[in-house]
Amino acid sequence: MANRLDSLTDAQWAQPSLCGDWSVEQVVAHLTAAASSGPLRWMGSVIRARFDFDEHNARRMVEQRGATPAETLAKFHNILTSTTSPFGPSEAWLGEVVVHSQDILRPLGIAYTPPIVMTTHLARFLARTNFTVASKKAIHGLHLEAVDGPFSTGVGPQVSGPTIALVMAMAGRETYCDDLTGPGVDTLRARSQAAGPRS
Structure with missing residues (x-):
């Protein structure tokens, strides 16, 4: 960066x-x-x-x-x-x-995807805790599935996409839901939008 x-x-x-x-x-x-x-x-x-x-x-x-x-x-x-x-x-x-x-x-239009081992580790952390953002709460009752790595968690309507998009949606960045698919996306989008980003 x-x-x-x-x-x-x-x-x-x-x-x-x-x-x-x-x-x-x-x-x-x-x-x-x-x-x-x-x-x-x-x-x-x-x-x-x-x-x-x-x-x-x-x-x-x-x-x-x-x-x-x-x-x-x-x-x-x-x-x-x-x-x-x-x-x-x-x-x-x-x-x-x-x-x-x-x-x-992303707002600058500069594409960068961190190494998958890094984003997978972070996704697993966000899925099990609300430490700095309400990420665990955001995905409650949903099944998240990465299409580019091994990350998978939860039971419920599916949300699929790149690991980095799942990470960012869990962190309250609603715009990354545009990169996700599945019947659970609207639920995750609403929760991300409500939580909003925090510094």
Whole structure:
């Protein structure tokens, strides 16, 4: 993703992402913030925000956003090898990278599919938990089946498609339901739309 960001125009940096009201640049800054916050720093920020996670995420994003898109990108490049993360399982932070990468790249018309082993691992995590998004709740009573990998879960009306589309729909990105088929798609679309993306 970093290599694809190198050639963006200013207009592309300002383009809306799939992550709420945030622009492409703001989501990149959010990713930098996530990879710059260990448990203590993260908890301190959450406490200062009085456990308002939207306020916490917005403040941390502003900290990592540069004066120009080039500065924001430079900060992002500096954390590419970071293994720093807040509390929680590593799958949650894998989800941060995979989901927000798609939040950025899809609106820009840049096609990128992460390795299937990565998206399968993330899909299985999202299907069994509501850790950062209500993904388990979103697929309750549905049968999800990947057409490009081994992921399969649940019992009920079927939803089929690429693993990355299943991941993104579970993460509340309703637009990815356009890439899915089956009698359960309308149910998943309604739940994704209701949940909406969170930073």
